[in-house]
Amino acid sequence: MGWLSLAIWTPIIVGAVLLALGRESQAQLVRWIALLGSLVSLLVTLPLYTGFRLGTAEMQFVEKTPWISRFNVNYYLGVDGISLWFVLLTAFITVIVVIAGWQVIQRKVNQYMAAFLILSGLMIGVFAALDGILFYVFFEATLIPMYLIIGIWGGPRKIYAAFKFFLYTLLGSMLMLVAFIYLYAVSGGSFDVLTWHKLPLSATAQTLLFFAMFAAFAVKVPMWPVHTWLPDAHVEAPTGGSVVLAAIMLKLGAYGFVRFSMPILPDASREWAWLMIALSLIAVIYIGLVALVQQDMKKLVAYSSVAHMGFVTVGFFVFNDLGVTGGLEQMIAHGFVSGAMFLCIGVLYDRVHSREISSYGGVVNSMPRFGAFALLFFMANCGLPGTAGFIGEWMVILAAVRANFWLGLLLATALITGAGYSLWMFKRVYFGAVANDEVRAMRDINAREFLVLALLAVAVLWMGLYPKPFTDVMDASVTNLLQHVANSKLN
Numbered sequence: 335m336g337w338l339s340l341a342i343w344t345p346i347i348v349g350a351v352l353l354a355l356g357r358e359s360q361a362q363l364v365r366w367i368a369l370l371g372s373l374v375s376l377l378v379t380l381p382l383y384t385g386f387r388l389g390t391a392e393m394q395f396v397e398k399t400p401w402i403s404r405f406n407v408n409y410y411l412g413v414d415g416i417s418l419w420f421v422l423l424t425a426f427i428t429v430i431v432v433i434a435g436w437q438v439i440q441r442k443v444n445q446y447m448a449a450f451l452i453l454s455g456l457m458i459g460v461f462a463a464l465d466g467i468l469f470y471v472f473f474e475a476t477l478i479p480m481y482l483i484i485g486i487w488g489g490p491r492k493i494y495a496a497f498k499f500f501l502y503t504l505l506g507s508m509l510m511l512v513a514f515i516y517l518y519a520v521s522g523g524s525f526d527v528l529t530w531h532k533l534p535l536s537a538t539a540q541t542l543l544f545f546a547m548f549a550a551f552a553v554k555v556p557m558w559p560v561h562t563w564l565p566d567a568h569v570e571a572p573t574g575g576s577v578v579l580a581a582i583m584l585k586l587g588a589y590g591f592v593r594f595s596m597p598i599l600p601d602a603s604r605e606w607a608w609l610m611i612a613l614s615l616i617a618v619i620y621i622g623l624v625a626l627v628q629q630d631m632k633k634l635v636a637y638s639s640v641a642h643m644g645f646v647t648v649g650f651f652v653f654n655d656l657g658v659t660g661g662l663e664q665m666i667a668h669g670f671v672s673g674a675m676f677l678c679i680g681v682l683y684d685r686v687h688s689r690e691i692s693s694y695g696g697v698v699n700s701m702p703r704f705g706a707f708a709l710l711f712f713m714a715n716c717g718l719p720g721t722a723g724f725i726g727e728w729m730v731i732l733a734a735v736r737a738n739f740w741l742g743l744l745l746a747t748a749l750i751t752g753a754g755y756s757l758w759m760f761k762r763v764y765f766g767a768v769a770n771d772e773v774r775a776m777r778d779i780n781a782r783e784f785l786v787l788a789l790l791a792v793a794v795l796w797m798g799l800y801p802k803p804f805t806d807v808m809d810a811s812v813t814n815l816l817q818h819v820a821n822s823k824l825n
Contacts, residue, residue, distance in 0.1 A: 349451035391814030415811030554587025573680030617644030660729025695769030
């Protein structure tokens with residue numbers, strides 16, 4: 335068993351063990367096993383980074399074993415510069431979520447921790463799969479733990495939100511499966527994703543396949559107008575669910591575009607790039623304006639996520655190295671920043687049991703340490719230089735200007751909206767006089783909450799001040815992808 339298999343199956347096996355520990359008296363033992371399991375899962379991903387060879391676009395840490403021989407389906411794993419950091423991000427966020435839910439979750443603790451650990455392994459499987467059916471199985475299987483997380487530990491409208499989340503994402507994926515079966519047929523019976531990259535497909539076939547995959551990936555991003563499931567899912571999900579949903583699960587769709595749509599369907603990707611950019615601009619500008627009027631903190635950050643992911647898809651479909659690298663950087667940065675934002679909302683909710691902005695005011699007077707962390711994360715959400723939020727957006731804007739000045743101008747102008755809703759929310763919740771007795775009675779963050787926020791603060795500052803480790807890993811794979819798309823266009 336290689337490092338990738340260990341990264342996938344370690345959390346899944348630990349999660350299965352936790353399901354056997356169902357008694358309430360075992361809750362503390364469950365927490366410690368979950369923490370140990372998540373830390374081991376993170377440790378087994380580190381050799382993927384330390385042993386990664388820079389300067390090559392080849393898949394590394396490859397594992398290939400026959401799975402369903404009759405249909406030539408293989409257990410085929412590998413990572414390159416595009417997928418490596420998402421494997422590490424998933425393992426890191428899982429540790430954060432386990433620590434964050436330590437005291438908050440008191441009901442069905444074993445099932446809660448097991449759901450997140452199993453979900454972690456499945457998401458790593460999505461980023462590592464190089465067989466179409468294996469990818470599809472992991473991609474769809476991630477729905478089940480998140481459906482349960484929202485439906486069991488969610489808010490008052492949790493059943494509605496869970497069903498909406500499940501149905502939106504499942505329906506889109508059906509068309510993706512049809513596309514995979516077609517590629518299997520025209521490739522002579524292969525589900526090898528790297529083989530699909532070399533298929534000579536007609537323009538009509540590429541267009542039909544592009545929109546079949548678009549149905550699955552656009553919902554997951556989510557792009558406008560198929561984004562409406564996200565605010566409901568975020569509002570009703572427990573804090574840990576919102577963190578994983580924003581930090582990792584939204585990345586599955588964007589990853590699908592860069593791993594499947596662009597290299598397999600390069601001509602269609604170029605032909606329909608105008609549509610992708612138009613929908614992304616609507617997300618960045620219109621959804622940013624929608625975020626401005628939200629009164630629920632979770633809903634505001636959820637709409638903010640849609641707007642930030644719009645930068646990612648613009649970066650991918652301007653087809654230059656700055657744009658694709660910037661889009662990938664933005665995905666990782668958004669994982670850190672959005673996860674931190676939802677954790678901050680969770681800290682407030684645990685004390686006051688309200689997500690409404692109007693329930694707060696002057697929080698920094700009662701919780702100065704927490705206020706300092708929150709300020710950093712809000713500044714990162716605005717794209718302040720020196721934080722992770724700046725790097726990706728800056729690169730995408732530069733790439734957009736290189737492609738079309740007016741596109742770059744629109745994206746840069748949209749940053750003002752992002753600063754507007756972030757700072758306005760921070761002002762109303764944290765600054766000013768203490769709003770009520772509940773806020774006055776709030777205790778500052780404890781050692782566990784401090785640890786979680788400090789880990790994310792280090793990640794946000796590290797990526798913002800020294801992004802070189804991230805770009806070094808990505809460069810060769812991004813260059814290879816763009817050369818592949820360009821050469822196909824010339825032919």
